[in-house]
Amino acid sequence: MGLIELAAAKALASSAVFLFITLLMMAAAKRISTCIVLFSLQSAIMASEILSMAWVGKSAEAYAVAALVIVVKVVAIPCALFRIIKDLKASQDVASSTTGVQSVFIMAALILLSFFAVAPYAVTLRLDEDMLAAAVALLLAGAFLMVSRKKALMQVIGLLVLENGIFVAALTTTYGMPLVIEIGIFFDLLMGVFLMGLFVFRIRDTFEHLDVSKLRRLRG
């Protein structure tokens, strides 16, 4: 076995663990910029996973998807988010409603939970249990970040993590969807982040803060 094949096999085998580590670090992170870097890292792990798949399967489509992930999720979206942070000139604190320790414990519990959740499906469908659990864990973690962090930007990041979870699910179960659909989803994601960025600025301008937990004019 050549060196590249070996590296590919290793990457495939252990990427779930890397994804879990990024999640735990995200839970512990205190600054928004840390979370953005971690998101970028997470996407890079996914990209390497797809690249190794493409190498093994010799599929041009998979290479294209990997390129998309690298361009959109590893580079473009994090850069855009950093740009927003710079322009906002607001405090970088994630404004969590749980303490750091609590967050890490909750995240660990979510990861455990996702292993239990996928166990029945992984056996019957003969799928990689670790990666499937990672997909569900990303989903849950994204939702957790969205409800526990008060800053508008953190909700965007939570949404992105959630979206990553769906992406990993598609990857491990069906080796990705048809390319056209994949491109459409990426386009929607990009537009969504763009619009949310726009709204973040509008929230700052009309409310003079970014704490979405204080947005409660419209109730009932």
Add this chain to the structure above:
Amino acid sequence: MTLVLLLLIPFLAAVIVLTCKQSRRAVRVAMTAGAIEVAAIVHAVWRIHTVGVLQSGRYLRADGLTAFFLLSAGLILALVLMYSVGYLRHIPAGRFSSPRWFYSLTFLFVFTIMAVYLSANLGMLWISVESTTLASALLVGFYNTKGAVEAGWKYLVVCTVGIAFALFGTIALYLAAVKSGVDPTSALDWDALMNAAPSLAATSNLVKLSFVFVAVGYGTKIGFVPMHSWLPDAHAEAPTPISAMLSAVLLNCALYALLRFDSITSQAIGSGFSHGLLLIFGCTSVAAAALLMVVQRDLKRLLAYSSIEHVGIVALGIGIGGPLGIMGALLHTFNHSVAKSLMFFTAGYVRDNYGTLRMRRIHGMARSLPWTSVGLTVGSIAIAGLPPFGLFISEFMILTAAFSASRYFIAILLMIALTVVFGALVHHLQRMLAGKRVDLHDRPKLLPADLTVMGICIAILLVLGIHLPRAFANILQQALVVLQ
């Protein structure tokens, strides 16, 4: 070609309107484009009616169900555009900065709605539904007030998360199809899935998982309780023509997406599971919305909760099933669209005249604004499901279906909810209508176009309540055939 045109016209219109610097020209271009689009829709519906199924390339497809929903979308689009002319004229200049942006975004919104209806592929369907959120979020936040920005943000975030769940469900169905031997390149095509549905039964667990996620995901967009939190805010804070579009077109759009999944799931593993889930969502939506309508203080929020109630009724109709239940549900989407547009239009006039939508501050409407009051009253009678209007017929069909399927609990719950809704509407309405004449300073006059719009809505509701026209009944029948 017919189908491509439906997408091409609104897209081009969105671009062209944006280049018009003068607002009068922008309005004229928008009206022309709208007329062409409506004509194209009518043409497409007629073609589908005669040919059966239209297919254009791999990704565009239209059948009887599409035709039925296209018809209602086309009608509402025409009404909304006519209404918007008067709306723009009534609004004080400072409040409404830029008609060209408004129309451009509206046409983009129409483009995404058409894309939802014409997708031949469940992946494309998801992409289109997500784009409707993106296209309309800016319209919801159009006024840039605190309320509008908050509503827009909430709408964007809640719906995007919800729709993400629907994507997960779509992937699960794709996986089920691939595992049951459908060719991966066509395993998202609606045709292929429908043909292969019986073989999907082997992976029934996955199909069920998929439907749960899809129902929660698209259900967020439909406004099922408890995923409805974005809906009253968005409908209340958006400019009135857009409120009507959201309520009368967008909810149907998401419902259409769910119907597609429902029919695949029913074909694959029997209708018990998916219809059961729809019944649960229907019951919670109808019950919660009816109670919340009693305590509303804002007219547009009242209408928004009424929309939740009506999508709940539609879900009940589909969940009960049978030809009568499903026909009632489809007919109800159409009736509700027309009646709710009428209500939102009159709410817009109320806002222009009284400067508020707080129902407590609105008095003496019957004497001060007689025509608007007529519209609001007729709309309320229709929306409450009283004869001789169309909603009575469709609600009666759904109730009959419920009784004949021995679903007594649901039938009784629905009747109680309808009674509560009727009480709530009467309670709010009599407070606004009664009272002495209020002196409204320099109030904007109703234009002939405004009266025409209201008249058309009322006429359609009356016709549908008395006798279904033959052509309409045929289109409805063709939609039913697709679902069974």
